[in-house]
Amino acid sequence: MNLESPKVSVAKPASYIFEQLIKVENFEKLMPESIAKFEVTAPDAFIFGLKGMPEIKLKLKEQQPNTRVLLGAASDKLPFSLEAKIDETSAGSSDVQLFFEGEFNAMMAMMIKGPISKFLETLAANMHKL
Template identity: 80%
Template sequence: MNLASPKATVQKPAQYIFDQLTDVKNFEKLMPESIAKFEVTDADSFIFGLKGMPEIKLRLKDKTAPNRVLLGAASDKIPFSLEAKIDETSAESSDVQLFFEGEFNAMMAMMVKGPISKFLETLASNMNKL
């Protein structure tokens, strides 16, 4: 299953956004209001939980300055990735788009598509909080 957020325009240079996204503690600023738990477990990982959803552990898997940050599931039980693509549009402005890729069976995909789409939209719209 592949999902994409709308592009979010942020009034910051690409390198600034990249630096913020590679510091995993900053993801707390992007989380929806329904966050029930957020805990940094080490320099490259964090656990978050939304009300009514299981906790998810994400780990920083790859990064390419200043245009790409890749997070992935820390567990292989449900393999998925969350990628941020950053395009600098001017010296003080960048577009950020998030991409979710996961391997789910058809029933699971049907159940999680809506909540994950909404989650991606929230993360993208909160990019201005960085």
């Protein structure tokens, strides 16, 4: 299952957005209001929980300076990734888009597609809070 957020423009340079996204504690600023739990468990990992959904642990997997940050599930039970692509559009402005990729059976995919799409949109819409 592949999902993507709308592309959002942020009035910050790509280097700034990249530096903010590789600090996992900053993801708390991007979370929706319905967050029930957010806990940094390691310098490169965090757990979050939204009301009505199971807790998810994400770990920083890859980074390409100023252009890409890849987070992945810390557990192999539900393999998925969350990728942020950063495009500098001018000296003080960048576009950011989020991509979700996961391997789920058809039933699970049907159940989580809507909530995850909304979650991605919220994360992207909150990028200006970094």
